Amino acid sequence: MSNLHASIEFKVPEPTLRRLPWYLAYAQLVLKDGEVYLSSTQIAKNIAVDASMVAKDLSYVNIAGKTRVGYDVKELVDILEAFLGFTNSHRAFLFGVGNLGGALLHDNGLEQFGLEIAAGFDVKYELSGTSINRIPIHHIDRFTELQKQTGINIGILTVPVDKAQMVSEIMIAGGIQAIWNFTPFRIRVPENVIVQNTSIYAHLAVMFNRLSVIKECENCKKNKTRI
């Protein structure tokens, strides 16, 4: 989010916004189990994070806990869902109906988190007029027209790496204000455009590396201590 206008102040830090959904997920679980109250200490203990961090993160959310018992679980779930924007419906366009783009169109789970993909765009003419999971696919040439009709300002970027910069420029020129970038390419955007990078493949690199280190370690430690 470094590419944002310096004059805009974001009250809630990005790490907090990324952690709040963990607390929400745990609170939903506790609610399902029929519990009435939940303390930040309990949350911290159960999801293995620091209790003071949970309390600090929750201080950004307008919810008051009761001394000794903690938060009303139902209230906590409702307030967190609303705070995180999961209860509002945000409509988005998806750009690049390839492997990952097509996969995201299949993911109905996004709607539970407030994101509805209204349409997909691609340069391939043979995809125009088709649909995936009942979401229509159009040729990218129709984007500006459909953006004007709908006012949609969120764009999901799932094009190949070598098209990422060019397509993001088309998106911005056509009215997209927030880009959810799934490509491993670091797009350059004007200061007033929001970019959220979600490069799932980069996470794979971390996992592969850790796994190979663990394996080496197991070999070197064989017959000594088991890890």
Add this chain to the structure above:
Amino acid sequence: MSNLHASIEFKVPEPTLRRLPWYLAYAQLVLKDGEVYLSSTQIAKNIAVDASMVAKDLSYVNIAGKTRVGYDVKELVDILEAFLGFTNSHRAFLFGVGNLGGALLHDNGLEQFGLEIAAGFDVKYELSGTSINRIPIHHIDRFTELQKQTGINIGILTVPVDKAQMVSEIMIAGGIQAIWNFTPFRIRVPENVIVQNTSIYAHLAVMFNRLSVIKECENCKKNKTRI
């Protein structure tokens, strides 16, 4: 990655491992354009990160640049791909063939990054014997048997939040050593199990929040400065 055995030292920091794929993506692009050399300064400038960070990150990779001209692009691409584990084939099982799980099974892009999903598991009996994108789906009861046959030690976790802990325990008991956790639930695992959390929905929360702040800011600044 905090849940790893304290005695294991990871030479390459996680942030570096997450950034190297950005450099790889850019190098692939430059290679496609027919360039022969690429410097860390050039990478830094084009993907808007700090040049000294690029140089530091690349120092973990065994590649030598030439003074003034930089790295041989082809060599950089090959070495980075191998270093990140994208050229090896890693086989994985997927647990939870719901919305996101089904979507990931559709994503052939994973194979380009070295991950092949060998099978999906679910508790729903009606899914057993079916397949998605030619990947077979089995009942979870068959996991231990198939793990023994294949030795697969990577598991992708895409079950509902309230099943995340229980299913991760089944995975670990059956031989999974690395869990790619797509749920927003923070699973608790033994120290020798690797967890990589990729909660794509948490990224949505950041994007929604930033977008609403920008909107407020636009309203308050209207007729003053355009952001």
